[in-house]
Amino acid sequence: xxxSSFALDLSLDRAGMIERIVxxxxxxxxxxxxxxxxxxPPSHAGAKAVVICGMGGSAIGGDITRALVESEVDxxxxxxxxxxxxxxxxxxxxxxxxxxxxxxxxxLAACDRALEVGAxxxxxxxxxxxxxxARSAGFPLLQFRFEGQPREAIGYSSLLMLGVLTQLGxxxxxxxxxxxxxxxxxxxxxxxxxxxxxxxxxxxxxTRCVGRIVAxxxxxxxxxxxxxxxxxxxxxxxxxxxxxxxxxxNHNAVLGYRFPEDAGRELLVVMLSxxxxxxxxxxxxxxxxxxxxxxxxxxxRVEARGSTRFEQVFSALYFGxxxxxxxxxxNGVDPSDNSAIDHLKARLAQxx
Numbered sequence: 001x002x003x004s005s006f007a008l009d010l011s012l013d014r015a016g017m018i019e020r021i022v023x024x025x026x027x028x029x030x031x032x033x034x035x036x037x038x039x040x041p042p043s044h045a046g047a048k049a050v051v052i053c054g055m056g057g058s059a060i061g062g063d064i065t066r067a068l069v070e071s072e073v074d075x076x077x078x079x080x081x082x083x084x085x086x087x088x089x090x091x092x093x094x095x096x097x098x099x100x101x102x103x104x105x106x107x108l109a110a111c112d113r114a115l116e117v118g119a120x121x122x123x124x125x126x127x128x129x130x131x132x133x134a135r136s137a138g139f140p141l142l143q144f145r146f147e148g149q150p151r152e153a154i155g156y157s158s159l160l161m162l163g164v165l166t167q168l169g170x171x172x173x174x175x176x177x178x179x180x181x182x183x184x185x186x187x188x189x190x191x192x193x194x195x196x197x198x199x200x201x202x203x204x205x206x207t208r209c210v211g212r213i214v215a216x217x218x219x220x221x222x223x224x225x226x227x228x229x230x231x232x233x234x235x236x237x238x239x240x241x242x243x244x245x246x247x248x249x250n251h252n253a254v255l256g257y258r259f260p261e262d263a264g265r266e267l268l269v270v271m272l273s274x275x276x277x278x279x280x281x282x283x284x285x286x287x288x289x290x291x292x293x294x295x296x297x298x299x300x301r302v303e304a305r306g307s308t309r310f311e312q313v314f315s316a317l318y319f320g321x322x323x324x325x326x327x328x329x330x331n332g333v334d335p336s337d338n339s340a341i342d343h344l345k346a347r348l349a350q351x352x
C-alpha cells in the first residue's frame with residue numbers, strides 16, 4: 001500500500017506528541033549530559049547485582065539499558081515489574097528505582113523493601129513521592145524535567161540509568177556511541193517525520209497495521225526493542241499487539257501458526273533484525289518468516305540502521321515510535337490519550 005493510503009490528520013495529536021518523537025535525539029544528548037555530570041557516592045559501586053524497578057515507560061528504559069551493556073557487565077542486571085523485589089536483594093545489591101511520575105505504586109513498594117534490606121538505592125524520576133523519599137531517606141536522586149508522557153521519555157529513562165552504571169564503574173564510557181546514535185536518529189527524523197515526502201516507510205507500515213493484530217518478533221539486541229514496539233502500538237496506536245523473542249519462539253510459537261486457518265487476514269508479523277545479532281538468529285528470522293508465509297501470514301521485516309549496538313537499538317526503536325504514532329492517526333485517535341489507564345488507576349485508588 002502507498003504511504004498516502006490514509007489522511008494525515010495532525011489535529012488528532014492534541015498534545016503534540018510528534019514534537020517529542022522527533023526530539024528524541026536531542027533528549028538523548030541532554031540525558032547523557034545530565035548523567036555524566038551527576039556525582040554518585042562510591043558506596044553504591046561494587047555491588048554484586050543490579051536490580052532496576054519500574055513499570056511501563058519507566059521500565060522499558062531498564063530493558064534497553066540491560067540489552068545494550070549486559071554482555072560487558074560482570075554482574076547480573078535484572079528488571080523488575082511489580083511490587084516485590086527478588087529474595088536475593090540485600091546490602092550488596094544496587095537498586096535503581098525508575099518512576100517517571102514518582103508516584104508509581106509498584107515502584108514505591110519496591111522502594112520500601114529496598115530501604116528495609118539496606119540495598120544501595122538510587123531514584124530516577126521527575127519528582128513526586130519517590131523524589132521526596134529519596135531526599136528524606138538520603139539516597140541519591142537523579143531528577144529530570146520533561147513535559148510529556150512517560151513513554152515519550154525513553155531517552156531519559158534509558159540513558160540516565162546507563163549513566164548511573166557508567167558513573168559507578170559498572171560499565172565503560174559510551175559517550176561516542178550515544179552521540180553517533182543520536183546522529184543516526186536525526187537523519188531518520190527527516191525521512192520519517194510528517195513533512196517527509198511520499199514514501200515515508202513508517203507511515204507505510206502503519207497503513208499495513210490498520211485493522212490487524214500486530215505481532216512483533218525480535219531476538220538478541222532486538223528482543224527488548226520488540227517489547228518497546230508492542231507497548232507503543234498499544235499505548236499510542238490503541239491497537240492489539242504482542243511481542244515474542246527469538247530463539248525462544250522457535251521452540252513453541254512456530255507450532256501455533258496453523259490455527260485459526262484464517263489468521264492471515266487478521267495478523268501482521270513485524271520482524272526486527274540487525275547486523276549486530278548472532279548469525280544463527282538471523283538464520284532463524286529467515287526460516288521463521290518462511291514458516292509464517294507458508295500459512296498465509298504477512299511478514300514485514302524492519303532492518304535496524306547503523307554499525308554499533310547503540311545505533312541499531314535506538315534506530316529500530318525510533319522507527320517503531322513513528323509507526324505507532326501514524327497508526328494512531330490512521331485509527332482516528334489521539335496518540336496521547338490515556339483514558340483507559342486513568343480509569344484503571346482511579347478504580348485502584350477506590351479499592352476492591
